[in-house]
Amino acid sequence: MLDQNTKVHDESRQGEAFSPAANHSNTYSKKFYIESYGCAMNFNDSEIVASILNDEGFGATRNLEEASLILVNTCSIREKAEQTVRKRLTEFKSAKKANPGLLVGILGCMAERLKGKLLDEEKLVDLVVGPDAYRSLPALIAEANGGQKSVNVLLSREETYGDISPVRLDNNGVTSFVSIMRGCNNMCTFCVVPFTRGRERSRDAYSIVREAQELFDNGYREVTLLGQNVDSYYWTSDSGDETVTFAQLLEKVALLHPLLRVRFSTSHPKDITDEVLHVMAKYENICNYIHLPVQSGSTRILQLMNRTYTREWYMKKVERIREILPDCGLSTDIITGFCTETEEDHQDTMDMMRFVRYDLAYMYFYSERPGTLAARRYQDDIPEDVKKRRLAEVVELHRQNSLAGMQREVGRxxxxxxxxxxxxxxxxxxxxxxxxxxxxxxxxxxxxxxxxxxxxxxxxxxxxxxxxxx
Structure with missing residues (x-):
């Protein structure tokens, strides 16, 4: 997924919970409090939700006690992420005893996956809203206030929220994310995203450029174009007479102003093209940095993961990147202990890390997610102590590689x-x-x-x- 400063986790790429900035909340009669977990896409979604709620008279607050609505934007990518959210929802359920009018809602991937359990069995929440249903929030809130069960987790083939200007939450005023697409068509066997976020669809290119321009005009100096797989971005106008690829979109945003830095995340190795690399080389304000998840260095494991490339193919892609962009930073995702992984497979991953020498990495041991293809097809047969030992070896090798890479920068x-x-x-x-x-x-x-x-x-x-x- 989608990274800022790299963090190493044994299980989950878990974003910190955050409360929103004030957003002039004193001008609103109702207050909402929101926490987000997981990837950058979730944090960006929370900014879309904040915009929708502002239009309905809700102002953001950092003070939990003054909120009439609490929302938790959730992640299902790892078991640990779900455990963290469930613990937090239990705490909010206790808060409802002191404030009977308080509504608690769950948004995002976990909402779509565990809707019935959270609403009916455990009674932890009052409303459940999936990633494609945020526009229905006002109606769902009204239903929940009336005592009804309030759920909308329908997935959409069209929704991109391209017409909504996100309210920037807990930002530094310098860097921000711009969502360019939603969903994913890559059926990686370990991943729950295609089932919780739906099929891939690209946002109107002109709305993306407009949002980036607005950010620059408001003082921001860096945007990260965001998607589950940005390189497969492909937008066609309603008339059908114009198409925009990711390379073309990247150029459009770079041309807005030389002082606007442009990053993007995440790339699937099979989709990043020479055209993208040449556009990166052409414009000084497009950062020389690519997040290129490998997941495993073993061709056999990659096939079980349905990653659609081999070990050798990935290594050639890295060589091509460095041929066109010699100074390009590379980061990755690595999973240890995937189903049937042998010591030989693990050593292939270690060898891959020595070959690429990643600058940044997200490293986890495999956590089986219900509903994924891997959960249906394979047995999670690697003991946890073996997973953790292999992860520790990966983490230590990455630390060595990272230190050596940093040392090479001294004097520059x-x-x-x-x-x-x-x-x-x-x-x-x-x-x-x-x-x-x-x-x-x-x-x-x-x-x-x-x-x-x-x-x-x-x-x-x-x-x-x-x-x-x-």
Missing amino acids: TFKVLVEGTSKRSADELFGRNDQNKVIVFPKENYQKGDYVMVKVESCTSGTLRGVAVK
Whole structure:
């Protein structure tokens, strides 16, 4: 999925829960509180939901006690993510005892997958809304206020929310996501997304460009074009006389302004084309960074996962990327302990990591998800202690690779987009370079949103440290 600063998890790419910014909530008579878990797409969906609720007279609040509506935007990608959400819903159920008028709703992937159980059996929520049904939220809230069971988890082949301007929640005012498509047509056997988010559909190219322009006009300096598989983006106008590929969309956004940085996530290895790579090479403001999930280094396991490429094919794709974009940063997803994985398969993954030397990685051990093709076809037969041991080996190798990669950057100078003040010191700023590596440097007179040339003087395995140079 879709990454910011890489985090390593034993099981789940779990985003932190967040509460929304105030959004002038004092001007609204009703208040809502929202938490989001999981991938960047979920956080972006919460911004769409916030926009819909604003139009219905609901203002966002950080104060749980003043909310009349609590929403949890959920993730089903790993078991741990669902356990975290279920625990949180139990806490909210207790809060309802002190406030009988409080409504609790569940949004997103987990809502679609566990609708009946959460609403009827466990009675943890009052309304359940799937990823394609957010427009129905006002009607569902009215139903729930009337004491009815309120559910809409219908999947759509058309819904893209392209006409809705998201309300930016908990943002830094510098970077933001722009959703370009929804759903996924890749039936990877381990993945629940095609069943919870539906089939792939691309958003109107002009609405994407318009949203990116609005963000730039409002002071943002970086957008990440977001989709389950951005490289398969393909939009056709209603008249049928115009089509836009992902490479063409990428160029349209890059041309908005040289000071608008453009990133994208996520790419499926089988779909990223030379055309995309050449567009990246052509425009300085398109970042040289690609998230290219490998999942496993074993061809046999890749076939069981239905990834549609072999080990050798993926390695040639990496070589092609580096041929066209020599300085391109690469990140990945890796699953250890998938069904029937042998020690030889595991060593193939370790060898792949040595070959690519990923800059960033999301690493997990396999967690069987009900309803996936793998759950139906294969036995989850690798003991958990073996999964965890293999994961630990993958994590340690990645740490070594990452440190070596960071050390190679010492002495180099990078253009850094300042995203804010360092968490460790108010006298330092942090930002990211083209390759998505975090760089910390003394504040001096620079501010959030500035582009600064920074010379790297030292590093850890996760952060570069440097000084600004003229």
